[in-house]
Amino acid sequence: xxxxxxxxxxxxxxxxxxxxxxxxxxxxxxxxxxxxxxxxxxxxxxxxxxxxxxxxxxxxxxxxxxxxxxxxxxxxxxxxxxxxxxxxxxxxxxxxxxxxxxxxxxxxxxxxxxxxxxxxxxxxxxxxxxxxxxxxxxxxxx
Numbered sequence: 001x002x003x004x005x006x007x008x009x010x011x012x013x014x015x016x017x018x019x020x021x022x023x024x025x026x027x028x029x030x031x032x033x034x035x036x037x038x039x040x041x042x043x044x045x046x047x048x049x050x051x052x053x054x055x056x057x058x059x060x061x062x063x064x065x066x067x068x069x070x071x072x073x074x075x076x077x078x079x080x081x082x083x084x085x086x087x088x089x090x091x092x093x094x095x096x097x098x099x100x101x102x103x104x105x106x107x108x109x110x111x112x113x114x115x116x117x118x119x120x121x122x123x124x125x126x127x128x129x130x131x132x133x134x135x136x137x138x139x140x141x142x
Contacts, residue, residue, distance in 0.1 A: 024049055024056045024086065024096060035094055045097075045112035047105050054098045055105060057083075059112060062093040064119060068131040071139045073119040080115075083108060090141040 024031075040046055040060045049056040064070045070090040077083055082103045087096040099108050123131065 024051075024098070032092070032094070038094065043109070043113075044116050045109050047109070050101065053101060055101055055103075055108070056086075057097045057099070057108065057112065059095045059097060060093070061090065061095050063116060066123060066131075067091075067139070068126075068135055069119045069123045071135060071141060072122055073115055074141065075138055076115045076118055080111065083111065088141055 035048065035058055038046070038048070038058060040058075043060070044063055045057050045059045047055055048058045061070055064073055067090065074085060074088075074090060077085055077097075083097050083099050085095070086098050089095070097112075126134070
């Protein structure tokens with residue numbers, strides 16, 4: 001019985017290590033360089049990879065030119081349980097997200113586009129003073 005338990009523990013440990021090795025980590029040295037010349041083909045977001053449970057997306061933050069738009073976009077994302085930001089550096093022109101594979105890729109790409117549009121429209125509608133005030137309260141990014 002002890003041997004079976006030991007083998008089971010080894011199996012689950014190796015599965016966990018293998019899943020971690022496959023995961024995307026934007027903080028790893030050289031990771032961003034792989035996507036430095038990524039062609040979005042005019043889109044705001046693209047699926048770039050997947051592992052056993054998740055799909056990974058790259059977003060073109062150059063389409064959100066102001067800090068307000070970027071922070072507003074990120075704050076909007078917190079309202080959607082389907083998407084998870086794995087890259088909190090809003091000063092970069094490319095930002096990474098992940099989502100469980102149970103969610104349709106097309107649905108998520110549309111969601112990213114809709115959230116971008118909301119951020120851009122809000123930035124256009126608000127006065128500079130209003131945006132500055134909002135950023136003082138909501139900006140927690142690098």
